Amino acid sequence: MSYLRNWFSLDTAAPPRVSTQTTIPGSFVEEGEDEDDGSSTAGEDDVPPAFPALNSAQRATSSSSSASASASTPTSSSTSNAAVSASRDIPVILSDDALMPPPPLPDLARRQSGVPRAQPQIYSSSSSLSPSSSLLMPMATTERPKKPSRKVALAPGYGPLDWASLKSSGRDLRGVETLLRIPPSVLKLHNKKEDAWTAINGKVYNITPYLPYHPGGEKELMRVAGRDGTKLFSLTHAWVNVEFMLDACLVGFLVSESYAS
Numbered sequence: 414m415s416y417l418r419n420w421f422s423l424d425t426a427a428p429p430r431v432s433t434q435t436t437i438p439g440s441f442v443e444e445g446e447d448e449d450d451g452s453s454t455a456g457e458d459d460v461p462p463a464f465p466a467l468n469s470a471q472r473a474t475s476s477s478s479s480a481s482a483s484a485s486t487p488t489s490s491s492t493s494n495a496a497v498s499a500s501r502d503i504p505v506i507l508s509d510d511a512l513m514p515p516p517p518l519p520d521l522a523r524r525q526s527g528v529p530r531a532q533p534q535i536y537s538s539s540s541s542l543s544p545s546s547s548l549l550m551p552m553a554t555t556e557r558p559k560k561p562s563r564k565v566a567l568a569p570g571y572g573p574l575d576w577a578s579l580k581s582s583g584r585d586l587r588g589v590e591t592l593l594r595i596p597p598s599v600l601k602l603h604n605k606k607e608d609a610w611t612a613i614n615g616k617v618y619n620i621t622p623y624l625p626y627h628p629g630g631e632k633e634l635m636r637v638a639g640r641d642g643t644k645l646f647s648l649t650h651a652w653v654n655v656e657f658m659l660d661a662c663l664v665g666f667l668v669s670e671s672y673a674s
């Protein structure tokens with residue numbers, strides 16, 4: 414308890430109490446309420462380290478106030494060293510101005526109802542973070558699709574996976590022995606459902622086997638039968654990997670009339 418008294422006691426002018434108890438050298442004396450007078454040699458060893466530390470920033474900033482505090486405290490010659498250091502160590506209570514300012518309010522707490530929330534910093538164009546790294550609701554679920562899907566209902570057994578397994582089945586989907594050089598005049602002869610070719614990005618494909626598998630429907634796909642369908646294809650779905658989808662249907666390469674002969 415003596416160390417607590419040293420910390421918090423302001424009554425440093427009070428004369429030290431003289432212990433009436435005799436201490437037998439070498440015997441253990443428990444540091445009880447009344448045994449320790451702070452003046453014995455053994456008591457000095459038990460004085461806790463100064464708090465704040467002697468070289469701490471807190472002590473440096475509050476040196477003026479603690480100096481005045483100790484100046485106003487009369488010290489008698491009988492006051493122990495521990496008591497003197499205790500008067501210097503009185504914790505200084507900081508005013509609101511001296512305290513660190515509180516952290517800014519989180520964004521949600523600052524929101525007002527009806528007022529749209531400002532774009533968070535991580536969405537700024539200079540940021541490399543994508544919106545998916547935010548805790549906000551994903552944009553995709555809140556926005557309506559710009560255009561309704563024009564996909565058709567495919568017959569059972571004609572889904573994308575069925576097309577993939579047909580491609581890898583080894584069945585002939587080309588209808589030709591070797592890859593050909595095909596001029597536009599030859600291409601336009603293949604414009605019937607049961608014999609439909611189209612050219613996309615310079616490659617000519619037999620699209621007949623793919624017709625029932627096309628998610629956009631047979632009718633749409635037949636619009637490019639017998640001609641160069643590159644433009645219509647790209648306008649409709651440039652993201653579709655036609656080279657991969659129709660690799661098993663490749664019949665040759667589109668060439669100019671003069672080059673074909």
Ligand code: HEM
Nearest residue numbers: 562563564628629633634636637642645646649653655658
């Ligand atoms: C010739 C090679 C073609 C291939 C391999 C092909 C393949 C595909 C594929 C994979 C899809 C589904 C796209 C998706 O899920 O996002 C699709 C959708 C579609 N395709 Fe094609 N397509 C071809 C040509 C064409 C052509 C020439 C047209 C004519 C305009 C067309 C019209 C459509 C339409 C309207 C859709 C539905 C798009 C939507 O989701 O709204 N396709 N096609």
